[in-house]
Amino acid sequence: MIVNNQWQGTAWYQRALPWSDSWQDKIVLIRFEAAMKVADVWLNGKKIGHHKGGFLPFTLDLTDHLQPGDNTLLVKLDNRDNELIGPKPVSALDFNTYGGLYRSVSLVVKEPVHITDEQMVNKVAGGGVFVTYPAVDKAQSLVNITTHLHNRSAANKSVTVRQTLRFKDEVILSEEKRIIMSAGADRKLEQQLRVNQPRLWSPDHPHLYELETALLHNDELIERQSRKIGIREFVFNDSHQLLINGEQVFLRGVNRHQEYPHVGYALSPQADYRDAVRIKSAGFNYVRLSHYPHSPAFIKAADELGLVLLNAILGWQFYNPDPAFQAQVIETCRDLIRRDRNHPSVMAWECSLNESAMPEEFVAELDNTVKEEYPGALSAGWMHGYDIYLQARQHRLKHYEEPTQPYNVSEYGDWEYYAQNAGLNQDDWQGLKEEERTSRQLLGSGEKRLLQQATNIQEAHNDNLQTPAYADGYWVMFDYNRGYADDIEASGIMSLYRQPKYSYYFYQSQRSPDLRSAAYDSGPMVFIASDWQSNSNTDIRVYSNADEVALYLNDQLVERKIPQRNRLSSHLSHPPFTFSLAEFTPGTLRAEAFIDGQQVAQHKVVTPGEAERVTLAVDTAGVTIASESSDLIFVYAQLRDANGNPVYDNGIPISLTTTGNLELVNPELVVSERGQGAFLIKTFGEPDGATITVESPELGAASYTF
Structure with a gap:
């Protein structure tokens, strides 16, 4: 599916909010996880909010605007190009930004004394619950918890904040403090847990604790928040190599765009999780979230599966000297850190405008913003001035300097071959046609070209391993659409429909055979x-x-x-x-x-014979289909010969129909690519009894019943 002219304009959402008596004397908030790209919000005809930036959450207070009876919420979105937000205009952009309310919207009801929303209160290194690890050791580690409270009542309140740490449902530690909250006041509360013989988080062993923060008044629970945390430490040694909990680790990684075919960024949480499973199954232990903030669901999956993340703000080949643009970028950096600071998978913050010429003083301000929002955190950027220097391999081949700081090969394997200036050690390079040399090979490009993509990747990764880099990230995990070109960017090791190419298995072969997990494909291969x-x-x-x-x-x-x-x-x-x-x-x-x-x-x-029949496979990547909400899954129709062997023909028409609570997202008729017809299905709750049927002329039909 090619999308190079995505829709841009204004969109309106309207939602009725009937009054609930349970809201009386409570604080009522609404949280938008993402709204592309400029949002204006009205309640009962009164404008209550404005937000810029399409990838991060914002929270609005509805309390004083709600009325008994019916309430009407109105949201206006504008996803048109905006020079005060960036990046480039979509027509010149190497990805799409799509539009809409593509992540969840939540109504949150709190007591007058409550734990604040970190996005709404706008406190530097504050708001909500903030967990840090001032000392990490296998013998004993310290967990610091800062809780920000607000008393919006007219009376002083005595409250208790209780922190409970569990590992696999077993209570490890508990600590509580009682404080007096003055009327109308807000304050931070610092607490510390001393954990003996902690289970440390790492890519190979992503041990997670559950931290429950409970707020009590007169021994009555008035608010409880639960989050998974991982005790870990990321530092660099004198050779600029990465130590995770004191052990040197090389990060073999990949870049990811969060796009799905047909739905853009509107993935279900389970679909995001499946992408993380696919990445981990491919043998990676690190992901660069290029070139914008990805979903909380993907980051949660990274925590649980053991993927180290480089977390990025929006930015690509665009800088605007307007102070309003600079302020927006700084605010985006703050909001990103506030959203994701408690996730153990996040190693560093790419508060940098990728491949954009930024003034040194602006780089310094961004680096300082990271340090303000998360003291001791690591910053990363493609220009000098950050803790970690990011450099794509195509840039290194042109002007390499011996790094004097931690060095990450942020992208490799694609552009240098697309630009025809790589193939440094390949004996057969000169004999290849231009279209055969590139790493941009669609799934149906054929054996020769898929092998060449894998050769390019192998050469580039092997080259990276001869530099002082502590990490490298291939460009890119999945094929994707972009605004400035009329074709699919096909350098992915999986197709847009998440089908593996040969290069997927090259990376899989680089994993340790000793690492085994039931959560993803692992072990010998x-x-x-x-x-x-x-x-x-x-x-x-x-x-x-x-x-x-x-x-x-x-x-x-x-x-x-x-x-x-x-x-x-x-x-x-x-x-x-x-x-x-x-x-x-x-x-x-x-x-x-x-x-x-x-x-x-x-x-x-x-060796395949002629295609004689078609079979059907449903790909959930081991993640259960959502039972109480909609979900997205891929379905593959496979051509097979008379003996059941896969046939790799392109261009064979295949259609799909459904019964039950399923919806076909893409067109009913597709043609095969490398012997497969790929379909995207939307589910609506448990699909028990629902049926999918694929059919191809002269090859018959196949069905699958959930």
């Missing part, structure tokens, strides 16, 4: 990067994180070998295996992977 057809390369590339791989053709051993290092694999954790066959012989390729002499994984590829 092996993958044959071939369709094994008459036009296939007879030098068979196999990806594996095992010690040895044996390749069989039609049950005859071709060779059993260890990986061989060369110019493209000299620094990889697990170099690919290459097996050379004299000629193409149709049949079955089977790879068996061994660690310490024991077989640990197997994969086979069979």
Whole structure:
């Protein structure tokens, strides 16, 4: 699906809010998690709020504007290009920004004495609940909790704030303080928990505690907030290498755009979580949230799965010297930190306008804003002046300087090959056509070009590992739409519909075979990067994180070998295996992977025959479909031959119909790409009994019932 002319203009939302007697003498707030891009809000005809920026939450106080009976909430959104918000106009932008109220809107009712909303009160390093870790050690760690309270009543109130820390439902520690809140006053309350033998959070072992903050008056609970926290420490040693809880860790990562086909940014929380599962399953332990704040659901998933995050404000190749623009960027940085500061997965704050020429004094102000909002936090940016220096590989190839600070290869593997100035160590580079050299290869581009994408990625990642970088992030995880081009940006290791390309398995092979989890694909793996057809390369590339791989053709051993290092694999954790066959012989390729002499994984590829039928698969990435709200899932129709083997044909028409509480989001008829027809389905609560049916002329139909 190509979207290069996204709709822009004004949109209106209207919602009835019938008065509830339970609101009497309470504080009633409304929180918008995201509204693209300028929002104006009215209640009962009176304007009560204005907000700029389409990616972060804002909260409005409805209390004094509500009336008994019916209330009417009206929201106006304007997603047109705006020079006081940025970035570039969509028509010149390398991504889309879409529009609408694409995340949740919540009504929040509080007592007059309450824990504040961090976005609404606008307190530097304050508001709400703020958790930090002044001392982190395996023997004992300190957890500091700052709670911001407000008494909006006309009388002094005695309240107790109780902090309870649990691990897997077991109470570890509890601490409480009683204070007097003066009428109309607000204040911070500092509390500390001393945790012995803590379970520390790390990418491989993302241990999470539950912190419950309870507010009591006369021993009666009046407010309770619960959040998952992770005790961890990110620091750099003298060599600018990253230490997580004192142990050196290299972050092998990827950039992500949060777009889904057909719905833009309007993902369900479960859909966001599935993206995180796909990223972790691909072997990554780090994600750069490019180039704007991503959803809280994705960040929650990163906490739980073990993905380190570089959290970014909106910015791409645009700077405006207008003080109003600068103020907006500073405010965005503050709001981002206030929203996400308690998430253990967030390592650093990219309060930087990506690839934008910023004045040094503005860089200094952004860096200082990070330090104000989160004392001791790490800042990151593409210009010098931040704690972490971000540099794309295409920029390093042109003007590399030995880093004097922590160095992150923020992007690589795409632009330098698209611009045709890479391929530094590839023997076959000069013999390739321009369209074959690039890493921008659609799923249906064919074996040769998908292998070339994987080769480019391997070369670039191997090159990064020879620099002082503590992390690198491939561009990009998923194919995506952009405003300035009339095609899909196809450098993703998965398609826009989340289907893996060969390069996905290259990265998967770089993970440790010892890391195992039930939450995502992990452990030993092996993958044959071939369709094994008459036009296939007879030098068979196999990806594996095992010690040895044996390749069989039609049950005859071709060779059993260890990986061989060369110019493209000299620094990889697990170099690919290459097996050379004299000629193409149709049949079955089977790879068996061994660690310490024991077989640990197997994969086979069979020469396909003619497409004879179609099968159906539903992809939930192991995340349960939402039972009480709408959700989004991908469905794949797979072409198969008479023996059930996958067929890789492009252009075969496939249609899909549904029954029950399902809705087809994309057109009913699609054509296959690499033997698959991809569909996006919207669910409305539990889909029990609902049915999906796919059909292709001359290939028959297949159904799936939930």
